[in-house]
Amino acid sequence: MAVGDVVSLHEGDRTVASKTITAADFSAPDAAMLLTLTEALSSGHHRLTSQYTTTAGETRVGHGVDITVASAPALTDLKIASPNSDTAVQALNESSTRYASVSDAGTPWITGNYDRGLVFSGKVGTAGSTDQYLISVSMGGKVLAFDTVAAGDFSLASAANLLAPGYYDDLSISATNISSGDGNGLSTTVQGLKLGHYWAAQFLGDTRGGHGNDNVLLLPEQHDLLDRAATLLGKSRSDFILETACERAKTIVLEQVFFCLDEEKFRQFTALLDAPQEANPGLERLLAVKAPGAQGIVE
Incomplete structure (x- = not known):
């Protein structure tokens, strides 16, 4: 092995990693070589073969190595609902052109109703597995909700009044595998989801103001x-x-x-x-008194 030689990894006829040896690779007594994949491997089984090529063009092929790449977490059955109604559940990815629409107008006031925001739900990973995921929801440039959930059904509730009423087409839901093992760090994001959100204040009491930026x-x-x-x-x-x-x-x-x-x-x-008008002697005397500056003025 010499400076200028090339070590590479191949999957069939495709080169997935390659490195040219430099003097720095020999600096440590037990030098190890790190190759970085130039292309991501899809989930599933792969057989990689190492290849060593000298500066003279001689090539040596090593033994094949079988590896399994874990799949990114699947996000399915995504829905959104009002926190104040169990019946107003809307599918988020039902159509590429249809907005899911959530309206809280006219909801009777109940203690705690307007302390809550939109509720997001869905399925992540494979139900029954021991994997844990970090789910995050963002829209309008804001993170609306995030939480750690187990594989299977999940539900996240956002805080109240994070978004102004309106139509949004940038709702994104992400899932990242945070379990130990091959799948750690793998993530999936479903983005570009459409939502029409409308709410109207139903109750306002005991309101106090502070130092703001009005x-x-x-x-x-x-x-x-x-x-x-x-x-x-x-x-x-x-x-x-x-x-x-x-x-x-x-x-x-x-x-x-x-x-x-x-x-x-x-x-x-x-x-x-x-x-x-009744006679008022006191008022008459007062009106008869001339101001000091009026002395000597001839009427």
Whole structure:
């Protein structure tokens, strides 16, 4: 064996791995050579043969080696359902053109109903086997649910309100074998599934707000004006807007105050308005006093 010689693996007439020997391969006393497959082997039985070719073109063929490649996990019978109805189960891969449609509108409010999101179910691997799988569901650029399940039937529930109502065509469900053995790390992804999801809020109570990122869209000149006014008062823009809005709201409410009177009370009210004004000596003296700045002014 010398630098420049080639070691390769073959399946029939197909070369599946090849490596040219370098000086680094002889650096360790018990040097081992690692060959990386250039093509993935399909699941099932394979017979690989090693071949050694010198720089002079001489070829030596080794004994064949039988190997079995584990199959990637199968994902079948994929479905989706509303968390609030056992009857609204929809097949996800029933058609390449049809959307599975889940609607929660009009569902009666029950404690806990809207703490839950969509429910995904299906079958993975071979029922009865000891394999374990990591199932993950993603859509709209978000991971909706994931969990570790045994082979056979599985069901995953997502959290509530992860997705806005709408139509999606990028739902993906993945299964990765996490068991020890030949199948470890093998995965399957079913993608491009279509879903129409609609939900409507049925109940809203005991709601509290906190420090969030609520924004009001402002024109540049409005932004500058509010900042300037807030700075003059030593306030933040948010505090200034809130305080000013509340003051304006109070004024509007006060201007709209009205009261109702029955016929008798209304007659008394109009009589008071029409009655001649009573003499008020104190008010007359006050009105007779001239302001200091008005001294010397001739009327």
